[in-house]
Amino acid sequence: MVKVNEKCVGCGICVPFCRKKALKTYGKLIIDKEKCINCKLCIKYCQINALEG
Numbered sequence: 001m002v003k004v005n006e007k008c009v010g011c012g013i014c015v016p017f018c019r020k021k022a023l024k025t026y027g028k029l030i031i032d033k034e035k036c037i038n039c040k041l042c043i044k045y046c047q048i049n050a051l052e053g
């Protein structure tokens, strides 16, 4: 599954690219595991490689 690592600064740039609305920021990014289908689309939108999986 896609995971957020310690590099995340909570900028929110990746949030609107999740078609399942599984992403939100609360200080850092939080992935709703109930909604995430692990498509990995969000990974390419984080410019600092804080998403991996």
Ligand code: SF4
Binding pocket: 004, 007, 008, 009, 010, 011, 012, 013, 014, 015, 025, 028, 029, 045, 046, 047, 048, 049, 050, 051
């Ligand atoms: S994962 Fe990357 S793009 Fe998404 S909120 Fe964190 S730093 Fe920003």
Ligand code: SF4
Binding pocket: 002, 017, 018, 019, 020, 021, 022, 023, 031, 035, 036, 037, 038, 039, 040, 041, 042, 043
């Ligand atoms: S892997 Fe896909 S469904 Fe899961 S949070 Fe990223 S964009 Fe959304």
